[in-house]
Amino acid sequence: DAGVTQSPTHLIKTRGQQVTLRCSPKSGHDTVSWYQQALGQGPQFIFQYYEEEERQRGNFPDRFSGHQFPNYSSELNVNALLLGDSALYLCASSLAAGYEQYFGPGTRLTVT
Amino acid sequence: GQNIDQPTEMTATEGAIVQINCTYQTSGFNGLFWYQQHAGEAPTFLSYNVLDGLEEKGRFSSFLSRSKGYSYLLLKELQMKDSASYLCATTDSWGKLQFGAGTQVVVTP
Numbered sequence: 001d002a003g004v005t006q007s008p009t010h011l012i013k014t015r016g017q018q019v020t021l022r023c024s025p026k027s028g029h030d031t032v033s034w035y036q037q038a039l040g041q042g043p044q045f046i047f048q049y050y051e052e053e054e055r056q057r058g059n060f061p062d063r064f065s066g067h068q069f070p071n072y073s074s075e076l077n078v079n080a081l082l083l084g085d086s087a088l089y090l091c092a093s094s095l096a097a098g099y100e101q102y103f104g105p106g107t108r109l110t111v112t
Numbered sequence: 113g114q115n116i117d118q119p120t121e122m123t124a125t126e127g128a129i130v131q132i133n134c135t136y137q138t139s140g141f142n143g144l145f146w147y148q149q150h151a152g153e154a155p156t157f158l159s160y161n162v163l164d165g166l167e168e169k170g171r172f173s174s175f176l177s178r179s180k181g182y183s184y185l186l187l188k189e190l191q192m193k194d195s196a197s198y199l200c201a202t203t204d205s206w207g208k209l210q211f212g213a214g215t216q217v218v219v220t221p
Contacts (some may be wrong), residue, residue, distance in 0.1 A: 031207060042116075042199050042211030043155070056208050090154060094207055100145075101207060103154040 002027060004093050004104035012110045013081050021076040021107045025093030031055075032074040033101065034066060035090040043090055049074050078109075086111045114138045116212035118200050123218045124190055132185045132215045134200035145209065146174050146185045147199040155199055158185065187217070195219045 005024045013019050025032050031050045035043035045058035049068035068074045072093075078085055088108050092101040116136045124130040136144070143162035147155035161167055161176035161183060173186040187194055197214040 033207065033209070035209070035211075040213070042201070042213045043209070045208050045210065048206065048208060056206055058208075092209075096207075099207065100157050100160060101209065103147075103156070105154050 006104040023074045023091030029093035033092045037088040118212040121216045134183045138202040140204035142205045145201045149197045
C-alpha cells in the first residue's frame, strides 16, 4: 500500500517565479492538507482540501493556492516567490477530519 | 491567542527516560498529537490523545490534561535512534494541525 507521495523532491526557483507542488494521498484517503516547515520550526498549516473544495485556510497570503482533483490528489501553487518561501512543504492525508494524518516525504523548495 | 510551547532541546543518556512537556492554548481543541521527525524526513505519528489520561504504546507514553492545557510525551529505555525532533500538535474538529516548534532530543551513549 503506497503511502503519501510528493513530487518533486527538491526544487530551486528564482524570486518572482511560480511553482507547483504535487501530492498523492494514501490509498483511500479523501482529505489533503498542506504545511510549510521552515528550518528549525514546526510545520505551519497552509490549507486543507476535501471533496475538491478548500475547507480551511491558515494565515498565508493569496499567493498560495491549491487544488484537489477527483482522484483526491492535490497541487499547491505559489506565485511571485519570495526568499522567505524557502522551506520544506509537507502534504498530509487522512481518511476523515480529525483522524491521524499521514505525511508525505515533503518537497524542499529553495528560492534564490 | 493561539500558542503551543515545548522545550527547544533535551539531552539524555541511552537507556534513560525523558519527558517532553507541551502546553497549549488553541481554539476548537479536538485532541493532541505527538509526532517524531528525523532530520530531513517527514513527521511520523507517535500518539493521539483526545481524553484526559495516559496512553501507553510500547516505549512511548503520552498524557493529556484538557483542563490544564498540558500534555507530555514519555520516552523510556532511550535508544540512539530516538535522537530526533518531537512535535506536539493540537487538532481541531476538521483535522487542522497546529504544531509547536519541536523539541530536539539528543541521546548520548
